[in-house]
Amino acid sequence: MDTDIKKIMHVMRRAPHGSIYTYEGLEMILIMAAYEQDLSLVFIGDGIYALKKNQDTTGIGIKGFSRTFMALDGYDVEKLYVDRQSLEERGLTEDDLVVDVEVMDASEIGRLMTEQDVVIHH
Amino acid sequence: MDTDIKKIMHVMRRAPHGSIYTYEGLEMILIMAAYEQDLSLVFIGDGIYALKKNQDTTGIGIKGFSRTFMALDGYDVEKLYVDRQSLEERGLTEDDLVVDVEVMDASEIGRLMTEQDVVIHH
Amino acid sequence: MLHTINKSPFENNTFTTCVRFLQPGDPILFIEDGVYAVQDGNRFGALIQSMLKKNNPVYALKPDIDARGISAVADGVRMVDYAGFVDLVEEHQVNSWL
Amino acid sequence: MLHTINKSPFENNTFTTCVRFLQPGDPILFIEDGVYAVQDGNRFGALIQSMLKKNNPVYALKPDIDARGISAVADGVRMVDYAGFVDLVEEHQVNSWL
Amino acid sequence: MNIGILLKEGPYNHQASDTAYKFAEAAIAKGHKVDAVFLYNDGVTNVTKLGDPPQDDRNVAARWSELAKKNDFKVLACIAASKRRGINDDVLIDGSEITGLGTLTDIAIRNDRLLTFGD
Amino acid sequence: MNIGILLKEGPYNHQASDTAYKFAEAAIAKGHKVDAVFLYNDGVTNVTKLGDPPQDDRNVAARWSELAKKNDFKVLACIAASKRRGINDDVLIDGSEITGLGTLTDIAIRNDRLLTFGD
Numbered sequence: 221m222d223t224d225i226k227k228i229m230h231v232m233r234r235a236p237h238g239s240i241y242t243y244e245g246l247e248m249i250l251i252m253a254a255y256e257q258d259l260s261l262v263f264i265g266d267g268i269y270a271l272k273k274n275q276d277t278t279g280i281g282i283k284g285f286s287r288t289f290m291a292l293d294g295y296d297v298e299k300l301y302v303d304r305q306s307l308e309e310r311g312l313t314e315d316d317l318v319v320d321v322e323v324m325d326a327s328e329i330g331r332l333m334t335e336q337d338v339v340i341h342h
Numbered sequence: 343m344d345t346d347i348k349k350i351m352h353v354m355r356r357a358p359h360g361s362i363y364t365y366e367g368l369e370m371i372l373i374m375a376a377y378e379q380d381l382s383l384v385f386i387g388d389g390i391y392a393l394k395k396n397q398d399t400t401g402i403g404i405k406g407f408s409r410t411f412m413a414l415d416g417y418d419v420e421k422l423y424v425d426r427q428s429l430e431e432r433g434l435t436e437d438d439l440v441v442d443v444e445v446m447d448a449s450e451i452g453r454l455m456t457e458q459d460v461v462i463h464h
Numbered sequence: 465m466l467h468t469i470n471k472s473p474f475e476n477n478t479f480t481t482c483v484r485f486l487q488p489g490d491p492i493l494f495i496e497d498g499v500y501a502v503q504d505g506n507r508f509g510a511l512i513q514s515m516l517k518k519n520n521p522v523y524a525l526k527p528d529i530d531a532r533g534i535s536a537v538a539d540g541v542r543m544v545d546y547a548g549f550v551d552l553v554e555e556h557q558v559n560s561w562l
Numbered sequence: 563m564l565h566t567i568n569k570s571p572f573e574n575n576t577f578t579t580c581v582r583f584l585q586p587g588d589p590i591l592f593i594e595d596g597v598y599a600v601q602d603g604n605r606f607g608a609l610i611q612s613m614l615k616k617n618n619p620v621y622a623l624k625p626d627i628d629a630r631g632i633s634a635v636a637d638g639v640r641m642v643d644y645a646g647f648v649d650l651v652e653e654h655q656v657n658s659w660l
Numbered sequence: 661m662n663i664g665i666l667l668k669e670g671p672y673n674h675q676a677s678d679t680a681y682k683f684a685e686a687a688i689a690k691g692h693k694v695d696a697v698f699l700y701n702d703g704v705t706n707v708t709k710l711g712d713p714p715q716d717d718r719n720v721a722a723r724w725s726e727l728a729k730k731n732d733f734k735v736l737a738c739i740a741a742s743k744r745r746g747i748n749d750d751v752l753i754d755g756s757e758i759t760g761l762g763t764l765t766d767i768a769i770r771n772d773r774l775l776t777f778g779d
Numbered sequence: 780m781n782i783g784i785l786l787k788e789g790p791y792n793h794q795a796s797d798t799a800y801k802f803a804e805a806a807i808a809k810g811h812k813v814d815a816v817f818l819y820n821d822g823v824t825n826v827t828k829l830g831d832p833p834q835d836d837r838n839v840a841a842r843w844s845e846l847a848k849k850n851d852f853k854v855l856a857c858i859a860a861s862k863r864r865g866i867n868d869d870v871l872i873d874g875s876e877i878t879g880l881g882t883l884t885d886i887a888i889r890n891d892r893l894l895t896f897g898d
Contacts, residue, residue: 226888233579233660235472237531238497238675239779241787244820247859251880257888265579266472269500272533279527279545281678283717286533305582309474311505330583334563338893339657340785348769355481355562357570359629360595361898362792363668366701369740373761379769387481388570391598394631401625401643403797405836408631427484431572433603452485456465460774461559462666470679470779475575496675527682546686553773554661554692560776562668568798568898594794625801644805651892652780652811658895660787670789672863673821702792702821710865721865744791746829746840746870 226337227258232267233341236286237277242270243285245342250288253295260299260336261292262329263321265306267342271317289319301329348459349380354389355463358408359399364392365407367464372410375417382421382458383414384451385443387428389464393439411441423451466556470496473508482561483511491521493544493552499528504536516540525549564654568594571606580659581609589619591642591650597626602634614638623647663687664767665697668778670705671720672713677706680777681723688731695771697724697735698764701778704737704747707756721753728755736763782806783886784816787897789824790839791832796825799896800842807850814890816843816854817883820897823856823866826875840872847874855882 230249234241252259263271270286277284292300300321307313307323314323333339352371356363374381385393392408399406414422422443429435429445436445455461467490473479479501486492492515494501501508502524512522526543537543544552565588571577577599584590590613592599599606600622610620624641635641642650665684669676684694699706711721724735735756737747742758749758768774784803788795803813818825830840847854854875856866861877868877887893 224888228887235497235500235532237528238470238472240673241820244860248819248880248883252884255881255884255888257884265575266475266497266500269532274535275531275533277531280531280675281682281718282531282675284531309507311503326582330585333583333657334585334588336655338887339655340893340895341658341660346769350768357595357598357630359626360568360570360794363701366741370700370761370764374765377762377765377769379765387477388573388595388598391630396633397629397631399629402629402794403801403837404629404794406629431605433601448484452487455485455559456487456490458557460768461557462774462776463560463562477573495679546682547690549683550687550690550692553663553775558773558775560778562776562778593798644801645809647802648806648809648811651782651894656892656894658897660895660897670821670864702789705824705864708865710867710870712862712867743831745789745824746827748829748831751829751865
């Protein structure tokens with residue numbers, strides 16, 4: 221493996237629309253995707269809500285961005301992990317999400333975290 | 343009672359120093375105090391920490407302001423209420439605070455809230 | 465007095481704190497990320513029902529519900545748009561729990 | 563991996579969320595409003611002790627402890643200044659839970 | 661009903677400014693009077709004309725400016741909060757002014773409601 | 780150790796900028812290299828020279844400028860985040876520049892650590 225390739229994990233933790241963190245986080249990820257690093261996205265807590273289907277932001281006058289997650293595949297960003305407990309606590313299942321994700325236990329995600337060179341929370 | 347006098351309640355809910363809300367809230371209160379309205383301050387949740395004795399902010403390089411609460415008395419702002427549960431949950435007593443306050447139950451504070459013309463959370 | 469809540473109850477204690485201070489009859493309005501509280505079937509459902517039983521009407525801002533893709537809300541929660549928010553403010557003094 | 567927490571555990575769930583992801587041996591450092599977690603005698607004491615038992619060292623940033631007038635911290639919590647924070651970062655990759 | 665609005669967060673980063681705007685619009689549409697919007701904390705950054713958001717996004721500052729001019733109210737930025745955050749007379753949008761907290765007190769006193777929006 | 784810093788909140792409103800500054804100072808004092816400070820979200824407002832805080836308070840922008848110049852690094856503001864928030868070349872302190880997220884990626888790749896400070 222090329223030693224110049226870094227493992228960079230983006231952790232989405234906030235609900236969409238109430239603040240800009242997830243949206244600007246996604247903008248960061250799209251740029252980083254062009255650099256051919258080993259990128260992964262993890263959705264923990266309210267971060268999962270960013271992936272909820274059927275978001276219609278017309279009424280609040282803010283541009284929606286849930287569909288942008290679907291574009292990640294085209295950038296070869298394929299590691300999307302969702303924390304099982306966060307998903308279950310919110311009464312959601314994988315079917316409620318706009319993209320395919322891998323649902324994992326916290327201990328497994330925690331182990332992946334320790335393998336990273338960089339972890340950025342959004 | 344002069345009908346022009348308004349009941350204005352300031353609710354302090356944030357810990358000091360991590361954010362500026364309590365400090366700028368206090369600046370607002372000091373100005374409002376000159377207008378001879380019926381002002382009260384309520385400390386709920388982490389807001390109570392703003393009153394903690396022995397804060398020494400030298401190390402973080404931010405100006406401390408806990409002593410400014412002592413000045414409120416000179417502006418005839420004498421209604422300082424503390425939520426009992428918030429105080430107890432934090433393992434604090436009135437002796438830990440820089441000013442004299444009235445410790446009240448939430449139901450009592452809630453009743454006072456309904457009497458206000460204006461409630462501002464900081 | 466109308467209480468508004470704009471924080472997700474899953475990450476932040478604002479909602480549960482506010483409830484302790486509610487007086488009989490006080491309505492509560494969930495806005496912004498606060499609306500996740502009324503999503504049907506989550507763990508805050510019991511708290512919502514107990515508020516309704518104590519005659520505290522529960523409202524949620526529909527544009528915020530729609531923006532977050534919440535398809536079903538807890539029984540008894542009433543939806544308002546911004547005009548309905550204005551009506552509630554006309555009826556009540558306001559306490560915005562930030 | 564060093565985990566940092568900067569939110570008060572009384573208002574926000576960041577600390578309790580982070581704990582679920584901790585790996586054996588991972589140290590945790592409380593900074594800014596996060597330091598209220600290690601105030602002696604509060605309800606997070608049991609969680610702090612269980613972390614220490616699982617060999618997760620617990621640190622708190624002394625300048626933030628002092629700024630908040632916290633006079634006593636839970637047993638086993640180690641104090642560091644900014645230089646000590648740098649040393650921890652030198653030993654570990656960092657995971658800042660905002 | 662006469663309404664004052666207190667806005668405590670800047671544009672884009674939090675939804676507060678959007679909700680305050682939508683509320684003000686709806687109140688005006690129903691025939692109520694918005695007396696003033698007072699900006700505090702990071703809220704003062706709502707009125708910088710230096711903002712240049714993407715073409716397909718809302719322009720928060722311009723939107724406040726238009727609503728204020730059309731409905732004859734001011735968007736007022738607290739001077740102390742503005743100085744901390746680099747907002748001064750040179751960067752203000754039309755319809756906004758820098759003023760003191762005394763003005764907020766007057767707004768609180770003379771209106772039927774003072775609504776707070778923030779984080 | 781070579782360090783990059785990612786700062787996600789503006790000055791004064793949150794402690795993030797203060798903690799990042801104190802950390803950078805301490806790292807430099809211990810002989811480490813601060814490669815760059817990258818500003819994102821509201822963090823871009825750390826580098827406006829229009830700020831005018833009270834005389835007895837810290838001047839966050841000036842402090843970053845001095846630390847950067849003395850230690851030969853740049854404080855870099857993301858261009859997209861800056862445009863949303865009214866930060867442009869005309870208001871920048873010395874030692875700062877506006878740049879793209881590609882630069883942040885380079886910083887993440889070439890340093891031993893990338894530390895995030897925010898809310």
